[in-house]
Amino acid sequence: MRTAYCVETVRAAERELMARLPEGALMQRAAAGLAAVCADVLGRVTGARIVLLVGSGDNGGDALYAGARLARRGAGVRAVLLAPDRAHSAGLAALRAAGGRVAEDPYGALRAADLVLDGITGIGGHGGLRPDAVELVRATLGTDAVMVAVDLPSGVEADTGEVRGEAVRADVTVTFGTYKPGLLIDPARDYAGAVRLVEIGLELPPTADAEALQYRDVAGLLPVPDAESDKYRRGVVGVVAGSARYPGAAVLAVAGALRGGAGAVRYVGPAADAVIARFPETLVHQGPPGKAGRVQSWVVGPGLGDSGRDFLDEVIAEDVPVLVDADGLRLLDAARVRSRTAPTLLTPHAGEAAALLGVAREQVEAARLASVRALAEKYGATVLLKGSTTLVVGPHPESPVRVNPTGTPWLATAGSGDVLSGLAGALLAAGLEPLDAASVAAYLHGLAARHASRGAPVIASEVAAALPAAWRDIRDVLRD
Template identity: 80%
Template sequence: MRLGYSVETVRAAEGELMARLPEGALMQRAAAGLAAAAAGLLGRVYGARVVLLVGSGDNGGDALYAGARLVRRGAGVSAVLITPGRAHTAGLAALLRAGGRVADDPYEVLAAADLVLDGITGIGGHGGLRPDAVPLARAAHGSGAVVLAVDLPSGVEADTGEVGGEAVRADATVTFGAYKTGLLIDPAREYAGAVRLVDIGLGPHLPSVPELEALQHADVAHLLPVPAAESDKYRRGVVGVVAGSARYPGAAVLAVAGALRGGAGAVRYVGPGSDAVIARFPEALVHGWPPSKAGRVQAWVVGPGLGDSPGVDEVLDSDVPVLVDADGLRGLDPAVVRARSAPTLLTPHAGEAAALLGVAREEVEGTRLASVRALAAKYGATVLLKGSTTLVADPDPRRAVRVNPTGTSWLATAGSGDVLSGLTGSLLAAGLAPLDAGSVGAYLHGLAARLVSRDAPVSAHDVATALPQAWRDTTTP
């Protein structure tokens, strides 16, 4: 599992560690890891042209010390000092002693660079790049050189993933000691490129509960439901699906498709799409209205393609976990959700989340972490906020928010959210807690899309069909 920590937490851990080490030792560890990553990106260090964009803080010091190491391996290293009188004194001296230089014309060396190290601002930066750094960041991005960010791309918010102005667009980022939460969340994740964590010894000084968690294959495999020898279809869990309408019968089909592949033993369908569902999936159990007469279920899914059809109130009155998606979210009353005796999982996209919070969609997209936490607090529910980085927040603010690492832009296709709802609802019925069901559902959903897309368009049906392979991939050693 990848763990993301706040700036405050990382700095506290660094302070504890530095108190045990000789002065400057921690920066030397960071510089060594940074230089090794730079060498790996270059392939051949000898004769390579490296430019350091150096700010006034320790980030600039890391870049300068790494630059000195690259000089000793035969690279030509030029430093561009954003604020010449405030560059890290010892780091600059080390670079010059090794044979590096300070650039006279920053744009000339950037135009010829093979690699640019972004050491402009560190994890404490706010509000985007300062005006004097913006032209240099643009020149680095347009030079054709590989841009490697030091700890995080300058101009992004380390704690939130927000980008409040111009920021460096990196091809890769080397982060020290711990992942910063913003590196795992869009829009900042898009600016970071491939992220590599360099261990500098912070582990024993970090708290056991991070701010952010990103599941990996082993974590998902541990959470996936596995039937026991004595299991039957009812013991494995039954999920009820209330979805679809005369206008959108396909939503019912896709939600049931996801549910059938989510680990529950049976799927009960209630709604206007019965004929379409049973024609496609004869194994589904189709029932007439109302949902309360459909038989026992361990979880409900309500909302995909529902339009103005009834169903939300009836399902929320039940005493089992409920997943509410799409049309089910319209006008949802926080008091009703908070009063439920069983857990509720909401799965909005950014537009739906904005409506629930009463803010503009752009605000949700720019402040995804704050928005998912706000929704979870407002409704007293687990919230899965869909998007370029899907986040899952528990109503308990002391628990880490989960971020899904498997998403792909090809999932932005009609009906893919219906598949996710059915899949996640089935995991709820199989016994997973809402935070785990949302996290595992998003993980498998994204992985399935990756398996079938291969950088080409896919349909929601393709994603549903690939879910068994995604499941197998996570459980195969």
């Protein structure tokens, strides 16, 4: 599992480690790793033109020491000091001793650079770049220089992933000791480029602030039937979805549930003919949900329309896990959800989240972590916030946020969320906790989209059809 820690935790771990090491040793470790990544990016160090953008903090020191190492290997290194009186003095001395220099013409050096090291601000920085830094960063635009950020792109928020002004857009970010949440969460993630982790020996707590599941983590969570399994042991999902106007939503939600491993799917709603025509395995019922038969979870909301309020109310009253999506979210009452004894999983996109919180969509997109936590607190539920990086949090404020790393921009297509809802509902019915069910569903969903797309446009039904291939891919890692 890829884990990320907030600035306060990282700083505490650094202090503990520095107390056991000779003075300056930790910065040298970071600089050595940074220089190695730069050399790898360049391919050939000798003769390369490298410019260091140096702020007043430790990131500036890291950049200076890394620049010294690259200068000793034959690179032409020039430093641009944004705060000359507060530049790291030992790092600057090391750079000069290795043959590096302070740039006399910063803009000329930047225009000619092969690689630019962003050491302007560190992980403790807040707000966007100052105007003088903005002008220097803009001078690199349109050039062939590779931008490498030190620990975190300057101008982004380490703990939240927010970008509150101008910020560096890096091609590569070299981060030290651990990932920071802002490297995993949009919009900051989009500024980080490829992220390379350099281990420096930090001892960190077992519980992280953010987590990103990897193949092996997901493989360990996937439900697998055994010889004693029947359809009830595998999990029966109830799906309340679709309407005369949106019968396809019901079909896609059922597809996600069936392809997600459900032992059986009970469909309740007005789109029974469309569902049976596509999936004759489905058990259909006209309603109400309480008369449909035994289920281990409910999925309610996709394509439901306003006429589904009574069905939603009945499902919410059931003592099994319930996933609410799409139209169901518009009809939701926070007090009723908070009063439930069984788990609830909400799966909004940014617009739906904004409506639930009573804010503008832009506010949700700019502060995704704060928004998903606010929703979880308001409804006492697990929340999956869809987007370019899907975030999942549980109802407890201290629980880490799960960040989904899979997917493709082609997944932004009508009906894909309905497939995700059915898939997550199947995992809930199989017995996964809501945080795991949502996280695994998002991972599988994104991986299936990659399988179906392969760089081309994809439709939601193709994503559902690719779920078995994604499932097999993940299970295969257990055979290695």
